[in-house]
Amino acid sequence: MVLLKKVNNDYVAASKESVVLFDLETETDSIFKIPEPILPENLTKGQMDVLKKEDRTITSLTFSKCEEYIAVTTENKQVVVFDKSLNVIKNFIVNRVASKILFTAANDVLIADKTGDVYLYKLKEDEPVLILGHLSVILDVVLSNCEKYIITCDRDEKIRVSMFPNAYNILSFCLGHKEFVTSLKILGNTLISASGDGTVRFWNYLNGTQLGLIDSNCNIKDTTFIEAFSKEMDEEKVDVTSLPITDMQVFNGGNVFIALSLYSVNGILLYTTNIKTFESTFVSHILPDVNVYGFCLDSKLLILSKTLYCYVLNGDSYNKFSSDFVKGFAIKHCSNLCLNNCSSITGLYKRKFDNVQEYLERKKQRLGLK
Amino acid sequence: MSSEVVSLPQKRYYRQRAHSNPIADHCFDYPLTPSDMNWEKYYPEKVKLGSKNNPEVQFADIGCGYGGLLITLATMFPETLMIGMEIRVKVSDYVMDRIAALRSQNPNDYQNVACLRTNAMKYLPNYFKKGQLTKMFFLYPDPHFKKAKHKWRIINQCLLAEYAYVMSVGGIIYTVTDVKDLHEWMVQHITEHPLFKRVGEDELVQDPVVSKLFSSSEEGQKVTRNNGDKFLAVFRRISDPYE
Numbered sequence: 001m002v003l004l005k006k007v008n009n010d011y012v013a014a015s016k017e018s019v020v021l022f023d024l025e026t027e028t029d030s031i032f033k034i035p036e037p038i039l040p041e042n043l044t045k046g047q048m049d050v051l052k053k054e055d056r057t058i059t060s061l062t063f064s065k066c067e068e069y070i071a072v073t074t075e076n077k078q079v080v081v082f083d084k085s086l087n088v089i090k091n092f093i094v095n096r097v098a099s100k101i102l103f104t105a106a107n108d109v110l111i112a113d114k115t116g117d118v119y120l121y122k123l124k125e126d127e128p129v130l131i132l133g134h135l136s137v138i139l140d141v142v143l144s145n146c147e148k149y150i151i152t153c154d155r156d157e158k159i160r161v162s163m164f165p166n167a168y169n170i171l172s173f174c175l176g177h178k179e180f181v182t183s184l185k186i187l188g189n190t191l192i193s194a195s196g197d198g199t200v201r202f203w204n205y206l207n208g209t210q211l212g213l214i215d216s217n218c219n220i221k222d223t224t225f226i227e228a229f230s231k232e233m234d235e236e237k238v239d240v241t242s243l244p245i246t247d248m249q250v251f252n253g254g255n256v257f258i259a260l261s262l263y264s265v266n267g268i269l270l271y272t273t274n275i276k277t278f279e280s281t282f283v284s285h286i287l288p289d290v291n292v293y294g295f296c297l298d299s300k301l302l303i304l305s306k307t308l309y310c311y312v313l314n315g316d317s318y319n320k321f322s323s324d325f326v327k328g329f330a331i332k333h334c335s336n337l338c339l340n341n342c343s344s345i346t347g348l349y350k351r352k353f354d355n356v357q358e359y360l361e362r363k364k365q366r367l368g369l370k
Numbered sequence: 371m372s373s374e375v376v377s378l379p380q381k382r383y384y385r386q387r388a389h390s391n392p393i394a395d396h397c398f399d400y401p402l403t404p405s406d407m408n409w410e411k412y413y414p415e416k417v418k419l420g421s422k423n424n425p426e427v428q429f430a431d432i433g434c435g436y437g438g439l440l441i442t443l444a445t446m447f448p449e450t451l452m453i454g455m456e457i458r459v460k461v462s463d464y465v466m467d468r469i470a471a472l473r474s475q476n477p478n479d480y481q482n483v484a485c486l487r488t489n490a491m492k493y494l495p496n497y498f499k500k501g502q503l504t505k506m507f508f509l510y511p512d513p514h515f516k517k518a519k520h521k522w523r524i525i526n527q528c529l530l531a532e533y534a535y536v537m538s539v540g541g542i543i544y545t546v547t548d549v550k551d552l553h554e555w556m557v558q559h560i561t562e563h564p565l566f567k568r569v570g571e572d573e574l575v576q577d578p579v580v581s582k583l584f585s586s587s588e589e590g591q592k593v594t595r596n597n598g599d600k601f602l603a604v605f606r607r608i609s610d611p612y613e
Contacts, residue, residue, distance in 0.1 A: 117528070130527065132531065133528025135492050162531070163610075166564070168531045168564055168565060169534070169565065175402055175495065176402055356487075359463070363463070
């Protein structure tokens with residue numbers, strides 16, 4: 001996937017070792033090149049790895065709530081915070097590859113890493129604070145709007161709701177997903193999650209109650225995709241019955257819209273949800289012939305592919321529009337957009353490794369011999 | 371139904387090395403949520419599927435080993451459901467066979483104890499609701515001596531949050547080890563956690579469970595035979611002082 005984020009009219013997209021900033025209203029764009037890492041004098045092992053590592057692909061990208069700052073994390077363990085005028089505010093190294101970065105309202109930075117820990121980096125202090133830890137990679141982290149709660153999800157089907165910043169105090173677990181949880185969104189008092197099991201679930205995150213569900217795979221009429229994926233995973237001894245959701249975007253514009261991308265399926269699935277009854281309606285399968293690299297949903301729906309597709313919300317539906325800037329953007333930037341290795345999603349499934357059956361067989365023989 | 375009394379399992383068939391990687395993917399069956407758990411399978415005389423008045427598990431022995439503590443506690447707290455959680459295949463199977471044999475030999479006892487094979491570091495919230503447990507036991511946990519493996523230790527800063535979650539306020543955590551370094555590590559981490567407070571010596575004397583911790587587990591008996599040290603530390607789950 002290509003990382004694409006939006007605040008107000010500003011978009012940011014990850015492009016190789018750069019970030020492209022663009023604005024569809026003023027039709028302007030600029031490129032921020034990730035600066036070289038600054039390495040401290042007494043190198044730790046993690047920092048040594050940075051020196052060796054050539055891959056500076058962006059792993060996570062975010063805007064601050066005040067809309068002034070942008071933060072990125074890279075495959076070589078670098079974290080860079082810069083402002084919209086492209087001035088570097090902070091450039092530092094973390095000990096483990098970050099999977100997700102997030103700003104707090106105070107412009108502190110939360111970084112979740114691939115071993116399952118979440119650290120809080122205060123802008124004015126050098127030493128981070130470990131605030132919580134999972135035993136598997138954290139795939140997403142969000143804060144409630146009031147910032148009283150931090151919500152994390154991992155490869156082990158779990159969504160954990162903890163107090164913030166006192167995350168030693170767990171409020172609830174939202175359990176029900178049958179595979180890894182890929183994405184979390186907050187909508188008022190409701191949490192929305194998307195998973196490798198192909199479902200979107202709505203939760204009262206204060207007590208972990210599930211309120212509603214969308215099974216996205218019901219809206220893929222053509223079964224060849226799931227059959228192919230199932231066969232591919234079968235060779236790795238993983239039993240897969242649904243196509244995983246790779247990304248989810250949510251927009252509340254009177255109606256609540258939910259947009260999903262599914263592994264190996266072209267285009268975007270669009271739904272509306274009644275946030276009182278949590279009943280969802282399938283709206284359409286947008287661009288079913290286009291291999292989507294990344295997308296972004298609010299009053300506009302932007303879809304990045306070999307070119308850039310734009311839609312604007314008009315009443316109840318998103319209508320396509322284009323402009324010279326949009327066309328020009330595609331020519332200038334789309335070929336450079338960095339594709340995160342999407343096949344890495346297959347690594348999130350658990351391999352079967354049965355050491356019980358064999359033992360029980362031997363035991364049966366032993367008891368039979370007596 | 372067979373009326374034959376089952377004999378106790380022999381430990382020599384169930385020996386297994388003491389270590390297991392808690393981060394690796396093992397094949398476990400675990401419930402999606404605590405309400406999906408079929409406890410009737412484990413406590414057939416105490417829990418009936420569909421009944422509204424089923425008792426809930428209150429004690430959990432994490433890494434219960436060969437089950438010595440559970441067997442002792444079973445008759446001390448006959449009305450309390452307790453579960454041993456053990457990751458090693460053969461060892462957990464031994465405990466299951468041992469309980470089955472004890473139930474068969476003593477038809478009215480041991481209906482309140484059971485053992486299941488799981489990874490307690492990963493799946494506690496799948497089995498227990500918030501605040502469900504009143505006692506948790508960590509007896510002779512794997513010391514994971516190497517510094518790089520300290521995060522595999524069953525007591526660590528991050529996992530304590532999960533233990534606090536499944537425990538009720540007032541609930542008790544018992545830790546025992548023969549490794550001084552691990553004892554100090556556990557005391558430091560649990561003491562630093564805002565949701566736990568160490569229980570003083572004067573109170574420990576009143577607790578009938580404490581004396582059993584040293585003698586009842588197989589691991590404890592081994593240390594006694596070797597005249598080794600045993601270090602005990604007990605903590606109470608308290609409410610969040612900063613909430």
